Amino acid sequence: TQLLEQSPQFLSIQEGENLTVYCNSSSVFSSLQWYRQEPGEGPVLLVTVVTGGEVKKLKRLTFQFGDARKDSSLHITAAQPGDTGLYLCAGVANDYKLSFGAGTTVTVRA
Amino acid sequence: KAGVTQTPRYLIKTRGQQVTLSCSPISGHRSVSWYQQTPGQGLQFLFEYFSETQRNKGNFPGRFSGRQFSNSRSEMNVSTLELGDSALYLCASSLTRLGNTGELFFGEGSRLTVL
Numbered sequence: 001t002q003l004l005e006q007s008p009q010f011l012s013i014q015e016g017e018n019l020t021v022y023c024n025s026s027s028v029f030s031s032l033q034w035y036r037q038e039p040g041e042g043p044v045l046l047v048t049v050v051t052g053g054e055v056k057k058l059k060r061l062t063f064q065f066g067d068a069r070k071d072s073s074l075h076i077t078a079a080q081p082g083d084t085g086l087y088l089c090a091g092v093a094n095d096y097k098l099s100f101g102a103g104t105t106v107t108v109r110a
Numbered sequence: 111k112a113g114v115t116q117t118p119r120y121l122i123k124t125r126g127q128q129v130t131l132s133c134s135p136i137s138g139h140r141s142v143s144w145y146q147q148t149p150g151q152g153l154q155f156l157f158e159y160f161s162e163t164q165r166n167k168g169n170f171p172g173r174f175s176g177r178q179f180s181n182s183r184s185e186m187n188v189s190t191l192e193l194g195d196s197a198l199y200l201c202a203s204s205l206t207r208l209g210n211t212g213e214l215f216f217g218e219g220s221r222l223t224v225l
Contacts, residue, residue, distance in 0.1 A: 041216075042216025042218050042219055043153075043214075045214060097155050097208070098214075103152055
């Protein structure tokens with residue numbers, strides 16, 4: 001059982017469309033991170049959210065941390081082929097173990 | 111600055127053998143954590159080392175072990191390999207311990223195939 005549930009598992013959209021990936025848990029996290037992983041490479045950190053209700057923007061990417069610090073979302077506006085990859089959310093609970101969601105594979109078609 | 115380096119990148123072993131994987135963190139980083147990534151289970155935390163001490167361990171059997179040296183380089187060992195150990199093993203380095211919201215820098219991984 002995953003501590004962090006990500007949805008959807010797969011997402012295929014056309015260039016220019018918007019998409020949202022969700023990361024949910026019944027546990028409270030002190031912080032959540034989002035990573036993107038491309039084939040043959042390790043995950044690369046996109047953002048860390050710490051405060052409940054926090055919203056962070058990174059160009060066309062918008063990240064939200066739920067008020068209760070149990071969930072987060074990643075929204076991409078006007079997706080581009082370069083956004084293709086595996087998106088992972090990760091959080092550290094009180095036991096200092098880093099838990100990852102199963103990931104969302106995003107494919108943006110040109 | 112140089113990133114996280116993992117060696118070897120690819121290796122093939124047979125059941126019952128043992129394997130050692132190496133991770134060189136970014137200079138100055140004292141935390142090294144290890145993860146197993148498989149299509150079915152995703153990324154699973156193995157353990158974290160900080161200042162040569164194992165600080166935390168995931169839910170893996172004792173066949174999985176590791177250590178960290180004084181220069182922060184880390185190795186992980188898997189003994190008595192099983193087919194299910196086939197996976198991408200990733201290490202990540204950080205300035206601070208996990209849980210301090212520090213950025214994790216991942217290596218490219220070591221892909222292990224067990225036949």
